[in-house]
Amino acid sequence: MGEQFVPSMPAGADWDRDQWVAYADRLLAAARPFASAGNARITFPGAEGGYGRAVDGLEGFARTFLLAGFRIAGARGEGVDDLIDFYARGIAAGVDPDAEDRWVRLDEHGQAKVEAASLAVVLDMTRPWIWERLDATTRERVIAYLAPAVGDDTYPKTNWLWFRLVVETFLRSVGGPWSPEDVAADLALHDSLVREDGWISDGFERAYDHYVGWALHVYPVLWSRMQGADELAGDRTAGDVALLDRYLQDAVALVGGDGSPLVQGRSLIYRYAAAAPFWVGAIAGVPSVPLGQLRRAAGAMVGHFAERGAPDADGILSLGWHDEWRMLAQSYSGTGSPYWAVKGLLGIALPADHPVWTAEPIALPIETGDDLRSVRAAGWIVSATAADGIVRVINHGTDKALAGGLVGDSPLYARIGYSTATAPLLDADAWLAPLEQSAVLVSGDGRVTHRSAMELLDVRVQDDTDGRVGIATSRSRAHWITPRPAENRHGAGVAGDVEIAGTVEIHSLVRGPWEVRLVRVTDLTAAGVEAVALRIGGWAVAADADAGITRVVAEDGALAAAGALRSSIRSLGVDVAASVVVRADAGPLGAYSAVPVVETAVAPGEWTAVIVELSATDAAPQSPAGVVIDADGTISVTWPDARATTSRLIDSGRA
Template sequence: MPTTTSRAVLTLPPLDHELSPHTGQTREHWCAYADYLLRSAQRFGTADHANIHLPGANSVYGPRSDALEAFARTFLLASFRMAGDPEGTGWIAQWYAEGLDAGTNPANPDRWPTPGELGQAKVEAASLAVGLALTRDVLWDKLSQRVQEQLIAWFETVIGEEYPPINWVWFQIVVETFLASVGGRYSDADIDAGLAIHDSLYRGHGWFADGPERAYDHYNGWAFQVYPQLWALMAPTDPRVLARSTVDGERLADYLDDAADLVGGNGAPLIQGRSLIYRFAAAAPFWVGELSGHTRLSPGVARRASSGMLDYFLRRGAMNDDGLLTLGWHGEFPGMRQAYSGAGSPYWAAKGFLGLALPADHRVWTAVEEPLPIEVGNTRRLIAAPGWQVDGTAADGVVRVRNHGTDHANPSVAVADSPLYARLGYSTHTFPDLESESLDNAVVLVNEAGEMTHRTGFEFLGQANLAGVLASASRATTNWITINPDAGPDHGSGVAGTAVSGPEVTTVSLTHGAVELRLVRVRGCSPELPATLQMGGWPVDAESTLISEIRPVAGIGSTLDDSGTWSRTSPHPMGECLKIPWIGTAGAAVDGDYAAVVVLGGEGCRAELDGARLGGDDQFYFADGAVVDLAVIWERFQPTG
């Protein structure tokens, strides 16, 4: 059972707006938050410190797994704290040293499950190995020989184990690398196989697919980019590390160039992909760029991005009154739970504290904060691997992504849309509707039963920068999906079911600033399966000050003569009532072209929306005069099949 101690107290130093003009946050603030999180979690530790039983529902792996998870992930946070301040963190080292002993003692009935016994323990073993490697002088070297041998034996159960061909391969690589460094058994074959899988998932310019599907998300940053650099620190003379140093460093620097454009002026990272309960773990790649030296960003921008994320979440309820990280985005939101989520899972946010492993005199802590790209001016970026076009507007700090390349699936697969992957749009200021069938940034056919089509399995048709107007497109053979109730656990992919094919829908997004011109071409409508066409805009909370609108464009294709606002009157991760504007056909859709303008932003974006117009000779003008020739758009984005 957990021990009972008094509630921890958070004491913060004054904000320093000279060193940190954007956030006021300094290294002392980060240390205070880290210590508070650690002391708060330790209140729920067992008397021997081996297990931390945090309040809340268990994952599918059960309470033993969840208690190990809470220990390992808070230990990772503790290791960063100890590595950067070994003299001032003796209390942390002592607490976790006792837990490392009890957790791996085979005579302890409450010992941890080994990685050989439980799959989830493979994940947590990596946090323990990384943490011990970073604190070798202050923790590992001071453990008794008995405890070291216990830990080695526990870690050695990973040898020869199968790991899914996703970011998990790094969990085996770092554990066996640590074993090699402390005289344990290890397998070069395991390490080499993991590195080969890692490289096979590389898709260019710093981006990795998390497996064989088109699964692009924050795992690019907090896994595929962070672990190679931590591994390099663990084994700096390993020939494999030396051989890969340049390529891994270039991949990290490339990724960071993109990642900086995906942070909103409010400090939020892009709200897209699974495991969002890890929150400010999205800061980890910015820190590891400084830790490794593989970054083109200035230290002031790196700290601005990282501190902005921490400040964003802690101001919005990420910690509860007990000082515990909740399972949600802002506050607690059980609807974000995935099959592998337990009460300790949010503590992978510890990766966002990686900067504390850097000493107080490191340049990332002494440089003056600099503005994010979105705070300097409007941003535009095409990211090829995930098929994203990025538009940020400085006036409201909103970063928007139009998505034509990511669905956590493969082309031609017919499954339900994954809300966190398959939408047409994601942003730093809006949370996706978590229901699979939705009008959220959608182009759907709605049958007589009110069921909406899904686009997963679409074909990505490419992207281009047309003189400042970004463009990308995808073609989908849409499907109505009757979801299989026994489809299995939620690990991010769309849910399987029985598919009924609908029309073919090609969608083009032309964006400039806050405005999107959405062109849609429908083919294969059938009188036997009549369905209306509906296009949905951005999802915003009813209390939000953001403007979300969608309007038809007269003069382009067929008429869109129906409209409305769809509402979900139940709590969502950022509020209490979600609203999505939509337009569509009043009757059954027919083969043809359709067009709408879609906008999301602050009050100023309304002028952008009002100023967007269709001119003569198939020219479409944005409010500031940017123009695109619609006559060439369909020719540019011809399907390949």
């Protein structure tokens, strides 16, 4: 059933510097034909983005300018005169208020504040080759263009804090306006978002995603190297690097055996921007993760996409994952948006004599064996299996919601599981009715509950003579939601009118490719409770054709297989109705997505136990699994590999 799965790192994992530069040069060359007459806007082909063509063009310029800056800095300005001239000309037109292709100003549209940060970082990074060669009028206009950032308190209290901070740092260095109060406030905000083990929340919501790395860890290091930043940083830089170092210990373990990053969180069209923190770790000289491993992690990610159609045959990064799939983008995304991916090429800013290029390659955790760890801040158990190269995250603490805020579940954040081999469903139904990697209450009329904002109760790895088991627990006020219309989708769940259905506890015990999921409804508060069922969904697998999906439905569960992957869910002692749900055009990894599902009657106070699996279709045959739950909270599990473990649940209010 299915094809053989042999995890293999892409060739990019072993690229030398010349190969990195060649890849970057291809992207830059492909962008040139889409430049405006003055080079100030680069508008890639495709439907207009949510913010309009002018913003699309600004993004196209600013984000490719990031890559051009890395290229120029790494070459120390030698042999890149054409690149310097092209972007210098674009800057002059962009800040000329009379130019037809002038840039959207910061006080005209909020997206300009994001792009201004890229302009500031690169103008500082390439100061001898671009800024110092601009004529006096253009310099004055650049300062005037960036100046509205000063004192602007409308920047969101998220990773955007760094956009204002790097702009003001650059302005200060060139004699422009800046605010010490803004700098102090932004640094204080950043520090307030720091959580355990080097993880940083993207705002005050429980938002843990790739922004932790490609923004909240990258900018502190780049900022600390800007001219004059040392006078603003005081003694904080060592602490920022220590946080980065600890974060990278987890980040290298989240790279799949085929180089894929985790398919979780918003802005996934930025693809291998997720490689940026590895390069910034090399720039900062972190002590715990070797240079050879950092380079390999970055190369594996970029290579993963390079071998799967990104960029496309024309050298363009489309809105999608491997290839174009516009539903993956947020509502604000335009044709230039995917070029934030170039952060993952930050390494080319390091010159040829930097030791990262000659460091001995070091295998990633997924290449050396199975890995099981907890990420306490995010409420994740991470289980990676070397045999199939899959990294799985079992999630009990991330939902992009404020604590206590009852909103809809975002498929990008609030599902129970994410992996490097699967994608959450992202069609319209996915935002309203969680299916894959969920445990929901379903009303008689078909309404499905959400679990945001869940309460994380436990996340840890048990390591004793019975074997290592990841344990995570959460409790939620399961609720139905009637959504209100939303103008913009920025990755969070829908808001609307809420009706509480009851309280649901979910306990996950994790080993290898398996999760024993224990679900208990401790109370039902909705009217018509007799019509409520409990539905539990497994992993979604994808295929390019419906015929490419194998469906197996039995009395105790269901299995869906597609290509090299199989996903199954089986009941452990509870009567269920099983099915495989297939949806068309619901995810970025294939035209059809399939989810095995079981449904059972709700018995308040009683446990429903299932075993959920994601593995290669050619994985070894398995033994029947079993679970015994004692009254004192002791859980004895017999796993499909015939190992037996004993764990204890935390006291979650048992009578």
